[in-house]
Amino acid sequence: MNRRVFIQGAGLITFLLSGCGLALQSSDAQTADQTSKGGDKMKITIITGSPHKNGTSALLADKFIEGSQKAGHEVFRFNAAFEDIHPCLGCDRCGMNGPCVHQDAIAKKLQPELIAADLVVFVTPLYYFGMSAQLKTVIDRFYASNVKLSGSGKKAILMATAYDDKDWTMSVLTQHYQTVVKYLGWEDIGTVLAVGCGSRPLIERSEFPEQAYQMGLKI
Ligand SMILES: Cc1cc2nc3c(=O)[nH]c(=O)nc-3n(C[C@H](O)[C@H](O)[C@H](O)COP(=O)(O)O)c2cc1C
Structure with missing residues (x-):
């Protein structure tokens, strides 16, 4: 069986990784549903998952970027639906730490920005109570x-x-997000969950674009 153990520095989080799945053994990683206040300039990578260029989630991304750029942060945006991307084949040629067999936009454009980022922002429309396939493809x-x-x-x-x-x-989307963040040992610093916003006029009349802007401004 293909089995590896990783010990992570700060929290001593032990990951047991097997050919049939990923398991986390730690209660160290905590998440907080609050934005952090002030602080240093950050490198931000924002990954969007909608096929609608001017859709509802794109508006949240736009507003967040507007706020965060005003605050002086450096932003890299990756629109998964408009890039050449391919799903993970599960071939394990990368060994979880190496080049992917797919040398596409994820490998060439996103990966360096992702690794360098201080903050990663996931943006998605809700599709059957989860994230869109475009965003899931990137996360896999x-x-x-x-x-x-x-x-x-x-x-x-x-x-x-x-x-x-x-x-x-x-609820299922946020649970999935929080679980991925916990597994990676990252810190959840906030969410904008625009319910009742299935079209552009609906979201434009809502408070959520302003929430996204303020979140970008205050991180
Ligand atoms: C394939 C598909 C699945 C969807 N599933 C849900 C759902 O489970 N719950 C929901 O409230 N809306 C659902 N919607 C509606 C979208 O989440 C909603 O219209 C959203 O605002 C679209 O975002 P966008 O404009 O950024 O693409 C679904 C839409 C599509 C196309």
Whole structure:
């Protein structure tokens, strides 16, 4: 069986990784649903997952970028739906720490920015209560950089839009996001969950674009 053990520095988080899955053994990684206040200039990588260039989640991304650039942060934006990307084949040729067999936009454009980022912002429309396939494709490809990304102390934000506005509409998406962030040993510093925002007029009338802007401004 292909089995490896990684010990992470600060939190001594032990990852047991096997050919059939990933397991986390730690309670050290904590997440907070608050934005951090002030601080140094950051390198931000924002990954969007909608096929709509001027859609609802794109507006959240635009507003967040507007705020964060005003605050002086450096932003790299990767629009997964408009890039040449391929899903992970699970071939394990990367060994979780090496070049991917796919030398596409994820490997060539996103990966260096991802590794260098202080903050990673995930932006997605809600698709069947989870993230879009475009965003999931990118996250699965973290596998080739897993060793570099794990325990790298990055901060993370999730922004999402959905038609429904039930109190459980975003629960599976946020749980998935928080689990990925915890596994990687990153810190969740906030979410913008734009429920009841299934179209551009709906989100433009809502408070969520301003929330995204303020989050970008205040990180
Ligand atoms: C394939 C698909 C699945 C969707 N699934 C959900 C869903 O589970 N819950 C929901 O509230 N809205 C769902 N929606 C609506 C979108 O989340 C919503 O319209 C969103 O604002 C689209 O974001 P965008 O404009 O950034 O693409 C779905 C839309 C599509 C196309």
